[in-house]
Amino acid sequence: MVDARTKKSRKSDSDSSTATISWELIERVLASPWVDRIYLWGKPGIGKTRVAYCKGRIARGVYAITLTPDLPASELRGHYLPKGGELVWTDGPVVKAMREGARLVINELSHGSDDTWAFLYPVLEQAETARFTLPNTETVTPAPGFNVVCTDNCPPDDLPPALRDRFDAILEINEPHPDALALLSEPLREVARRGFALEDDRRISLRGWLVLDRLRHELGLGDACLVVFGAERGSQIHDAIVLGGGVR
């Protein structure tokens, strides 16, 4: 398993410079046919989900789910649905992705319940052993090309060790994706980059900047800041943008 954090700490033992994972490397991993189960984590709003949906092996489609403590495994596996006078089995997103050899994106894996984690054990197995039997007694195995990308804001430390062990690559990224930054108009880019580097409780998500950039032309910068960031925070961010970014 490739654990980017382990590599980083090893390197820092011998080298004072800090090794960091770049988006370019992540995109190469997402495109690699040798890496089928990826855990991608980092600060919110940097573009993890976006690359999971848009980069790498997605030719056969992308299925996405977001886990919550209340989400049952049956939502992932599939349901019997009443159709006329009978019940018809309908595949859930995980089963569909496995059958079609598509990409399965699981957001907020650490928020999942024991129930969903237990269901994901066989799904995240190596291709040779990944299989499970549905309630209709049909056994599902992954078609070639099936790959899973889990995104989260937390490190995988909170996951059960057995689940954590199933990932081929654990990648931490804390820089906003350059494509996302490029979507911002030039004067806002540097301010956004700096706002992103702040501590957790002060960090300004890239999503906020993107919405602000679109809204400011329609509402004016002052009102757009209030709408996007709220009254108190918005007024502070407005002043900082005008003073630091020269945007009016």
Add this chain to the structure above:
Amino acid sequence: MADFSRPYVYGPYPELVERHAGGAPYEIRDALAEPLPTRGMVDLKKRVMWVPLDAWARPITRHENGHVRFSPLQPTKVRFDARTLMAVEDARVNLALSALGLPVVLDLESHSNVVLLLAQDGKARDGFAQFMRAIASLGTSVEGAIEAQLLAAPGPLGELIADWMTRARGTLETARLVAGGEVAPYSVGVALASELARELRALGLLDERLRARSRAPAGCCVRHHDEGLLPPEDCEPVHGDHGEKQRAAVPPGRMEVKKAPLSVPLRPGQSSGRRWRASAEGSVVRYLARWPVDRAVFRRRGRKGGGTTLVDTSGSMSLEVADLDRLLLATPLGMRVAIYSGSGAVGELRIVAEGGRRATAEHLARFGSGNVIDLPALEWLAHQPLPRLWISDGVVTGVGDKGSEVLKRRCTALCKRARIRRVGKLDEAAALLRPR
């Protein structure tokens, strides 16, 4: 462990403002929670900014951000009283902010306070303080009022100071326009301060060492440790009074969040709080008898109960373990319950029930006899699931279990903003929590 000790949620962003990126984040501290001489201050080297963390403080944060943007990290050493340079620096920053469309507009209370202080300087015949206050006010909303007051005052000094205001404004504004930038060059400010110091010396307001006997505070908002400039501790407050300083001088304690082992079911004999419901869709058949009725034959997980209760277990609440036990019995399944108390400068917030399970009685004992961490505990509560209940007698304290009007005001505002309902008595809370 999460650190909720910083009373900071929505503060300024000096990192976005400074000319060169790459430094460590600024530490933002509540100016009203510390015994400071001014309501706003910034240490450019140590990267600390003190501002009131309240909505009314926007002009103060704006001014301090202006220093971050325009003031040099290493100020020029001057032979005369450094307050003169600092007053001119305030004016240079305020005028630049005004030109950028970010004028420093004081609220009515701050505005009146500055005018009052100027009048007090006049009564005390403190010409140096009048000069400093007048120059530092350039570019702010109070400039006009100060000028009018000076011109109305008897004696020649008022008129002279008003002339100096006009001269300083003209010099700085011209220099700003000539430089074609957003701010007058710093060197122009230094030269202007030197001229002003010469004038002050000629008027006898500076002694032969070019120091003023005045306790004027002007310019104290930029802190320079090693430049021989006046440290803020030596200044009097620019705004506000000593009473406020005393009332405000209690920071909240440092909070540690812990989770007790939740080894006991909240309701003995009941399940963990997961509710199941019948559904017409699903994969697990449980209620076959419903097929002819509504076809909801599947078992699906329903939503669990939610919400959070925070209990102040300080001495003033006189809560025994048995009382908390009683509260937990009344707590709905799925609700999170935490207790907190403190001692000295530290407090502990302990989660004692969550998701249908609770801690044993031995984990319900209080951490200390004081409150100490009311504000950080409420900030924690504000981030928990709704509905939010705070069981407390309303007494709010900080470090050393000392009360503070400012802390209390902040807690009240936070409760309002985060929809936290305060209940004074345990019985009242138990009645609220009891399922209907």
